[in-house]
Amino acid sequence: MSNKVRVRFAPSPTGGLHLGGVRTVLYNYLFARHHGGEFVLRVEDTDQTRFVEGAEDYIVKCLEWCGLNPDESPQKGGPFVPYRQSERKHLYYQYAQQLVDAGHAYYAFDTPEELERKRNDLAKDGNPGTNFQYDSSTRGSMRNSLSLNNQEILELLDKNTPYVIRIKMEHGKTITFTDMIRGEITFDTSLVDDKVLLKADGMPTYHLAVVVDDYLMKITHAFRGEEWLPSAPVHLMLWDKLGWKDSMPQWAHLPLILKPDGHGKLSKRDGDRLGFPVFAMDWYDPKTGDTTKGFKEIGFLPEAFVNMLAMLGWNPGMEQEIFSLEELVQHFSIERVHKGGAKFDYEKAKWYNQQHIHQSSDEKLLPLVKPYLTEHGVNTDDAYLLKVIALIKERCTLLPDFWDQGHFFFKTPEIKELDTIKGKWDDNKKNFFNTWTEGLKSLTDWNHTAIEHTFNDHLQQHNLKKGDILLPLRIMLVGGKYGPGVFVIAEMIGKEETVKRIGQAVGLL
RNA sequence: GGCGCGUUGGUCAAUCGGCUAAGACGCCUCCCUUUCACGGAGGAAUGACGGGUUCGACUCCCGUACGUGCUACCA
Numbered sequence: 001m002s003n004k005v006r007v008r009f010a011p012s013p014t015g016g017l018h019l020g021g022v023r024t025v026l027y028n029y030l031f032a033r034h035h036g037g038e039f040v041l042r043v044e045d046t047d048q049t050r051f052v053e054g055a056e057d058y059i060v061k062c063l064e065w066c067g068l069n070p071d072e073s074p075q076k077g078g079p080f081v082p083y084r085q086s087e088r089k090h091l092y093y094q095y096a097q098q099l100v101d102a103g104h105a106y107y108a109f110d111t112p113e114e115l116e117r118k119r120n121d122l123a124k125d126g127n128p129g130t131n132f133q134y135d136s137s138t139r140g141s142m143r144n145s146l147s148l149n150n151q152e153i154l155e156l157l158d159k160n161t162p163y164v165i166r167i168k169m170e171h172g173k174t175i176t177f178t179d180m181i182r183g184e185i186t187f188d189t190s191l192v193d194d195k196v197l198l199k200a201d202g203m204p205t206y207h208l209a210v211v212v213d214d215y216l217m218k219i220t221h222a223f224r225g226e227e228w229l230p231s232a233p234v235h236l237m238l239w240d241k242l243g244w245k246d247s248m249p250q251w252a253h254l255p256l257i258l259k260p261d262g263h264g265k266l267s268k269r270d271g272d273r274l275g276f277p278v279f280a281m282d283w284y285d286p287k288t289g290d291t292t293k294g295f296k297e298i299g300f301l302p303e304a305f306v307n308m309l310a311m312l313g314w315n316p317g318m319e320q321e322i323f324s325l326e327e328l329v330q331h332f333s334i335e336r337v338h339k340g341g342a343k344f345d346y347e348k349a350k351w352y353n354q355q356h357i358h359q360s361s362d363e364k365l366l367p368l369v370k371p372y373l374t375e376h377g378v379n380t381d382d383a384y385l386l387k388v389i390a391l392i393k394e395r396c397t398l399l400p401d402f403w404d405q406g407h408f409f410f411k412t413p414e415i416k417e418l419d420t421i422k423g424k425w426d427d428n429k430k431n432f433f434n435t436w437t438e439g440l441k442s443l444t445d446w447n448h449t450a451i452e453h454t455f456n457d458h459l460q461q462h463n464l465k466k467g468d469i470l471l472p473l474r475i476m477l478v479g480g481k482y483g484p485g486v487f488v489i490a491e492m493i494g495k496e497e498t499v500k501r502i503g504q505a506v507g508l509l
Numbered sequence: 510g511g512c513g514c515g516u517u518g519g520u521c522a523a524u525c526g527g528c529u530a531a532g533a534c535g536c537c538u539c540c541c542u543u544u545c546a547c548g549g550a551g552g553a554a555u556g557a558c559g560g561g562u563u564c565g566a567c568u569c570c571c572g573u574a575c576g577u578g579c580u581a582c583c584a
Contacts, residue, residue, distance in 0.1 A: 012584045047583055112582065119581095130510050131580055164582050182514070191512055192580095199582040206584050230513055230579040253514085256577070260520080263576065311533095315522060319532055338515095338522085341577065345520045348534045358547080395546040405545085467543045474544055482545035 005037025013055035016283030030332035041073035299399030304356035413479030448487035
């Protein structure tokens, strides 16, 4: 079994791609790359009622944005084509039938309504919170190929009665397996119900499909969320009874990503409620017409997003926290993934982005920043933008901050802090600005040191201190109390604009 | 209710029997900066509880509590 490592991400295309989903992709990807293996994308679209237009395409785009491209996928193809379970429909029946023939599965004719009623009845007169289980204790009283006689079964089949195929869980056996993250895990098979394997519409359920496809696609390691742990015994038994035990992948059940406040799994609603994205990219839901904000659109760098997600539940055991994708690949190991769920912390997420912005070259940032200028009707040449980026990138956390922190380099700002100047305004200061700007007009060498020199000279002449004037000047040029050095700003925006802004501001006072 | 899984500061977390329990985010103080940041120096803040095992337990075992997941012809 010197098999090449093969892992898969198997989303169902029902909506936006959630943080937890991206992290699952990421761990798959990192594991595959770390071991020089292959990473495949398989679309689990077996539930036709939940199909959402555009969801698959959206998932592919998210992976692309994150830089986590699969080696095989519905789009790229590969040796195990097709990669969409709906297109593999014909494959599953034979395996379900194989299990029926061997006595490990059976036909069940109970209608959804009958089952529903059964559950309701039990909830009514029974203990609340108790659920009806279709298992070894109840299957004898249900309508299935185990309880009915051959004649009855044949009749039902003859009349084309819809049926499902259910697994016949063994009674009183202990199933154990070793999870790569959690170690040994044990189940009592009597407590697991007879899950549906093949639905009445001929589609497999997740339970049958994962096992069959993981086998057929030669998957060596299967990573999925912790919520799948309770159904693991079903899958284990399937691998066993289908006779594929020797090629069963190694399992790893990933911890959940939890709400930052309170408790429970992180959901899209938490993002809306608490004001942060939960999806990788903007998701437009064709059913509701709503768009949910994504990390990309809110201004995250994909490498920061991925870095942050990697560290949410995994730790390399060293002090370094900022990693490139390549470095993550190098250091990743599934054994170092945490067992416990992690609460998502948006503040920390933003910190990762800030760090990655700081580390990015101005050239790399340029194309990412540009759209935010265009959005505000600004068209500028790259050389100038590059200088601006260098000046302000250390005060930017999210990409839109480049506009908030740098707009005054491109447009005359609205003076929002006029009151700050007004409070201590007098004729002497007014005089200072008037005579200084006059002098500025004849300044031939327009650079920040020269500007600062004339500034200092004029201060003395007017018997003013730097502290009296510096902040007013900043507000006149910037509009507020922020930004890089004032004289550098003056140099950047040019003589004319500088004189103009001061003049206009003085006029307002 | 049943079953599974989990539990180190507010959050992410290191530790694989020697702990005076790292580091990061956030928070607070100070320095740098006559703006805002960046950066630097400090500070407050942690092993759920109870039993074992052991010379020694955050680390191993057992209970309890709490949390969380599953309990669909959904994934």
